[in-house]
Amino acid sequence: MSLLLIVIVVLLSILVVLNHRKRHRYPLPPGPPTERTWVGRQTINLPSVLPWKVYHEWSKAFGPVLSLSLPGTPPRRVILLSTPSDINNLYNNRSSIYCTRPTWEMARLIGRQNNVAFTPYGPRLKRARRFLHAALGPKEVESWQALLDKEVNNFLRDLISRDEHERSLTLSKLIDSHVSNTATFLTYGHHASPQFVAESEKINLDTGMSLIPGRWALEGFPLLKYLPSFLPGMGFKRWALQAKKRLDDQVRREFEKAKQAIDSGSTARCLVAHALAEPLSQEEIFILKCTAGSVYGAATDTTTALLHSALYILSLHPAIQASCFAHVGSFNRLPDASDEPSLPYFTAFIRELHRFRPVVNLIAHSPIQEDVVDGWRIEKGVWVIGNIWSVCHDVELYPKPGEFKPERHLDDEGKLDAAVKDPRDLTFGFGRRRCPGEHFANAHTFLFLSRFIYMFEVFSTHPSSDLSEKLEWSSSFISRPKKENFKIGIKLRTESLKEFLQQGLKV
Template sequence: MLLTVTVVLSIVAVIVVQKIWWGSNITRLPFPPGPPRKWLVGNLLDFPKTRPWLTFREWTKEYGDIVYLDVPFKPIIVVGSVKVANDLLDGRSSMYSDRPYSPMIELLGWDWTITFMPNNSVWRTRRRYFHKYFGPSVLHQYHTILLQEIHAVLSRTLEQPDEVQQNIRNFPGSTIVRVAYGARDASQLREYVDLAERALETSRRFLVPGAFLVELFPVLRYLPSWLPGGDGKRFAEAYRPVVVEVQNKPFNEVKAAMAASKALPSVTYSLIREFQLEDVQGAMAEELDETAKSVVGSAYGAAADTTTAASEAFVLAMAMFPEVQRTAHAELDRVVGSSRLPDFRDLESLVYVRAVMLETIRWMPTVPTGIPHSASTDDEYNGYHIPKGTTVIVNAWAILHDPNDYPEPEKFMPERYLDKDGKIDLNVRDPTAVAFGFGRRKCAGFDFALISLHMFMASMLHVYRMEAGVDSLGQPLVLSGEGSDQGISSPITFPRHVRPRSVKAERLIRDIVLAEDFAGEQ
């Protein structure tokens, strides 16, 4: 009890000191507008508990495209337009490329990932290696694995029509595991994918702004987990061992296999060999090991969940908007024909399918409020003061549902991206420029994700028809375009009727030969 009182009094004292210090700030510039602030607690009680992107959108409608929230210990601005996001995060990237301190990321042990690291020399080095092994110039090396894993989804969907969603969930994780670690066989692959799934449950929770009170009051991290306000610490205690295992287990197993001359080609193998050639010892060797673990682990962690969510949203959209599906079927019949499955050579000609992919990314963005940035210095913007350390949240969901850029935003309309000649209309805002982040912190796996999604969507559409189906009581299933209330948002409903669209399509699926032993493939 005494400890609780002491902590509470400490929090109040720090808030008061903070208010006095900010009140004495010599700047004459006001903060950006925002909801009225209450004495001592500022906007803490106004902070949305669920679906913050909806509340943020209402605030930007009322206060403008940059909204200031006075939250103790963590001033926040919410950005509600592409213009402001580009001005700050792209135009002033040297000032806005940092990440805010996150007690949950530290408590959970995710601070080794490229996504969440602060902007420093270590981050820059690791991101450079990430681009070397996952950038557009090397993606052709992974085409075989991508096609094999996509074909596995097609085949298993036919064999297990009631497990469509789980089969789709397996695809991104399986692909990146094989690319990153060179899994020996289906059993090891399944083990690694399951491990990633358990670890990524954490990101779905802590990426929601304000989901844990410790994010708004970092001092709560010092409270015992059993006290009120200790929910974040309890959550971290339960999941941290899994996050640590994600970082270490697959990497260490590749390293052990290399020592025994049994390792398979993979990004991990290539990175370790590259660093071994530098012939360093001691602390430098350990640092290079940490770099390699961070590079492959970041890919392993990020791709598995966000690409999965987008793949699920695509299947949902096809069932909800059958006219889109029919148009895509017609394009595939014209470009690919009925005697084979699509391959990467077809993608350039599958323009409508690309438009379907773009609309999926816009219609249900997988990270509705993006990954927050942090101001590394005081700044002035449009006559407003943005203090050093301010957390910058871009409301990607609201931007991608702005009717000025995307008329009737709740509708799924790939045609919005096509010009009169049937080509991608460069005058329509590209949703990937919003959904994958801004400035130097743009998603490093952007290119890998897009080519994976384009090929997956083309393949599913070529052989399957996706419809709502019926629920467990035999009643017509009512589908919703609403995403889950999580930091990584997935559909809250999912179609139950995914069947081959023709006898020829079913024959193509049955002709797929699944690879259970991946030795030598890359």
């Protein structure tokens, strides 16, 4: 028996070695030139200004699948994908492998590991997504139309009640407030208080700060998280503790507030109430609490960025704005959700908005096992980053990608062209991590923009006449028009105002 055992162990060892060698016959993908560190490793520093554009240029020079080795101990590997076929192949066709997220050490340190966007793939993420799908799935969107109608009209009333100069000055803040109220009511059944909004802005800023590439030594040297916070150089830990407490306190407070309203029977329809309609275990309640806390950040940052981009682009393209108004104004009433199928040009405008400047340009997944793609080895646990900006500016998919052209999504008869890829198939994510709130987000975007354009004309107040100087977006994880460039004015369409009032929507 001992001899047989030895033979089995030897054979298994040989198989393991052969399998290891077989896998490593495949090389790592190529990459741009690297720098040798003091310990002899070849690494590269990631760009911090519009990195998706830099990666796009790298892909044209070195290939559509790139491998980067980042500084750190141990060194981190990043795989960059730049073509629609590669991103679809890995994120959709192989979603069972590329279903988890990379580990952002700083994001975990500030407590974001329980956020749905950062949760590793597993039972907890599946339960969180079931909560979201049950409340926000395509079958439920119609039930939220009353909420969207009310919140969009409240925004219009607030804007109309101000004089023309004040409207332009407060437009950005009013959009932020509108999105905050909608997201909070959707999640908790009540509007956002000024304190909640102020705290949420800090929390969103904390999250954005934690995700800035190359900012934190912790990402390259994760053992730093075990050192005491009072040591020199550990200021990041003290900041992280404050950021974590800020998030934990808000998530707990808002959930308890919603639960008390539900128990007293005074709450409105919302995600939390929908989930608590069924008995839940303590673990499920914890997951629900974290899921609810995730919705606000995910919904507000992305939606406000998209709406700001829309008005910014409209102000710089008067002809496109005129075409949008010609379509939404043809009803001689406020557009409704049911009107979208009969407004292909306006839908094309929204699609082009997602394509021209995606809100999230880089989407990161991580494989749960080693894989081989087009002859290249993809190691387990590496960062695999899909460059959404690169795909949205692919000249074969979208000719002249640098131009904002809604008509590229229409056929010769003015209908939506099924042969042109809808950019929202990219911008809302992929596979098992695709955004579960996309249907609600699309409904909100259509209703807000169609009614805004029906009521107001937008124009640029930027001093420069050079379009290229105006079209600048931030390099942050959630990209939006730079604040210093977001200089637009708005003018009320008088006839639209009369019709608005005639419908009983008093100011």
